[in-house]
Amino acid sequence: MHRVVDLKVLYFGTPVVLIGTRNPDGTPNLAPMSSAWWLGDQCMLGMNAASQTTQNLLRERECVLNLPSSDFAAAVDRLALLTGSPVLTPHKIEKGYRYEPDKFAAAGLTPLPGDVVAAPRVAECPIQLECELLSAEPFGIDTHATAHTVRIMRAHVADDLVIPGTQYVDPVGWDPLIMKFCEFFGDSAQLHPSRLAGAWRMPHPARQRHGRTFHAGREDAGV
Template sequence: MHVAPGLKVLYFGTPVVLVSSLNEDGTANLAPFSSAWWLGQYGMLGIGNSAKTAENLRRSGECVLNLPSAAQVDAVDRLALTTGRREVSPTRAAQGYRYQPDKFAVAGLTEQAAELVAPPRVAECPVQLECRVTAAHPFGPGGFATGFEVEVLRAHVAEELVIPGTAYVDPVGWDPLIMKFCEFFGGGEPVHPSRLAAGWQMPHRLAPAE
């Protein structure tokens, strides 16, 4: 039997992405999100218009999509509830968001120069996708978000994840960090308590798998 509970969240499970972009002063911004999908050499990113990342993508038209593994969940969670905007809205402040100008330092991650775009890569991430924005589409009621179409200009992958002699990633060796209903999962199991879930007052509280 099915029920219709009126779901408030539809994050059934997507990869976590750390998107790096450039602020207007040339410094790097780094933000976690999980509304992303790819087809061929193109991707679609869903980002709320209040985010600093959305502002940066509109202005510069470039970004790097860094995919962390499940083992890097600590670094990703340290970025939760941070924003690159100096002005934090009352709603976000109530959820626990705070302004943080140096996201790389907060996460304990390292900037690595990209080859084809200006924003830096995250050195520790096993997958790094240098991208150019090709189109932007208003999304949702009142256009509260934007769907950014991006072209992947260059993909960097940790050598140990590439099947020898091919241009393919080993799906067994690659264990992406997944966000499922605001909780972190790897290999199908919960891997770390989520500050985001707590800030958004999700009804579940998951402990890491033993």
């Protein structure tokens, strides 16, 4: 049996990406997102048109797509309701965002210089993809979003994720952090309470993992 549902959220499950860009003053910016998909050596990124990351990407024409493993859900969550723009839109105010000029410090992550771009890599991410911007177009109707197409120019992969003697990532060893309906997942398990889910008032039922009860936006000690 199936039922017809007016779905409010369509994030069925995509990998989390930490996008490194450069601010106008040359300082590093870091933003989490999950509207990304790859084809060949190119990637499409869907982002809010008013975000600091979008403005940086359009100006600098380059970025780094840092892919965190499932171990870094807490660090990514610390970035969830932060913005690199000092001017907050009404939407971001309503969701509880605040301005944070040093995203790396806020997340507890370490910036690394890129080899071929000026945008920052994230030292803790096992996969880092240096990219150039190919195009940017408005996306959808009344979505206030931009679809960016980028091309991967250089890929950095942790040694233990490369299949020996090849140029391939080990799909068994690679456990990406997944965003599924605004919640963090890895290896099919819910990993960490999500501030974003709380901001969107996602009506998720409680789930048990390792003796702790997870609710949207918080976790409680198990009994």
